[in-house]
Amino acid sequence: MTQPPSDPREPADQDVFGDISEAQALESYDRLRSVVDDYRRTETAAGDQVSGLKARIMSIVEDEAARGPSTALYSSAGLPYVMTTASLRAQVRAAVDEEPGLRARRVKVTSESAPGRPLDLRVTLTMAFGLSLTEFAPRLRARIAERMELIIGVKAGHVDLVVEDVHDE
Numbered sequence: 001m002t003q004p005p006s007d008p009r010e011p012a013d014q015d016v017f018g019d020i021s022e023a024q025a026l027e028s029y030d031r032l033r034s035v036v037d038d039y040r041r042t043e044t045a046a047g048d049q050v051s052g053l054k055a056r057i058m059s060i061v062e063d064e065a066a067r068g069p070s071t072a073l074y075s076s077a078g079l080p081y082v083m084t085t086a087s088l089r090a091q092v093r094a095a096v097d098e099e100p101g102l103r104a105r106r107v108k109v110t111s112e113s114a115p116g117r118p119l120d121l122r123v124t125l126t127m128a129f130g131l132s133l134t135e136f137a138p139r140l141r142a143r144i145a146e147r148m149e150l151i152i153g154v155k156a157g158h159v160d161l162v163v164e165d166v167h168d169e
Helices: 022-045 052-067 085-097 133-152
Strands: 070-074 080-084 102-109 119-128 156-167
Touching: 070 085, 080 085, 085 102, 085 119, 085 133, 119 133, 133 156
Parallel strands: 119 156
Antiparallel strands: 070 080, 102 119
16 A cells, blocks of 8 residues: 655646546536537538548547546457546446445546556545455455456556545444
């Protein structure tokens, strides 16, 4: 287990969506979607064709606005695919919540996916008073890795566990 950095503004630990609620993030994406739609109507009404690089960028922005943030992944066979980041995080949180006395908090992907490379994660959680980190950490890492491979189709690499709080059951 690693300690949080002394400077909370450290880029490696910054999560763009860490400080806003899911409802606020969805509202932001709805606004972005309306801007993209307005832009497309304006471009089409003006008779201009959206083509080339501009069309590809607008398509990426539109996809991101429609689904929410996504994570590019590679299957164990090396094939690329995209999964919403919320879905990936939900699977990891579910693995944590299956462990008695643990509650998942945040999940951050800390490495980029590449063919043949595992995905590194940083998982924050709370644990019940009286639990031993040295007892549950190996079991939890194995559970997360199994779920990642079984459901997401990606091998888990380094799983950094950070206990943020101790709670009463």
